[in-house]
Amino acid sequence: MESLEKYISINPEIRFGKPCIVNTRIAVIDILEWLASGMTYEEILEDFPSLTRDHILAAINFAAKREGITKISIDKI
Template sequence: MDYYAHISINPEVRFGRPCITGTRISVADVLGWLGHGQTIAEIQEDFPELTQHQIQACLLYAADRERYLRIAG
């Protein structure tokens, strides 16, 4: 899956934090919900406008960002 179609950064939305395209829901919000044990289905119950692909795109975005994170040194 290509997460680029689902994640956007706009300085006028959520102070430029990466968000699901067309929403004000940030990648960090989704990661936090998943990290606290919510399932994709539970997130979709709260936000029915989100698709499974959009939620998975948040995980892919985070994994991609982590890959390029500079380690000490």
Template structure:
């Protein structure tokens, strides 16, 4: 799966090739789980100093694009 943004990367050998915030081992699914559990963006940024607000936005864009592609596959 190609990344919609250079802020999200999939690197073999890093978190089993999961989509991660570039330059970190923080996966897209980790950030989504934190948000779904009720953590605010500010709390996530405070807990993970390597992250910036644009990383969280990139995670949300990545997840939205993935969902869109999956929806298009099920309709086809």
């Protein structure tokens, strides 16, 4: 996949600084929640025509990379 900056932006003026798909107000978390709820890529793309398959993959990739660097104390779980 190309650089995530091509697909994901973080702007404090948009969605309170949540990572979003470039040139939209669709947050990475939105896409992850849709997928977790059982929506297919095709359903997401049909409901949100401004998105592409690459946007969905970038959201998953972004979340995976962030998860890879997040440390959680076992006491916090």
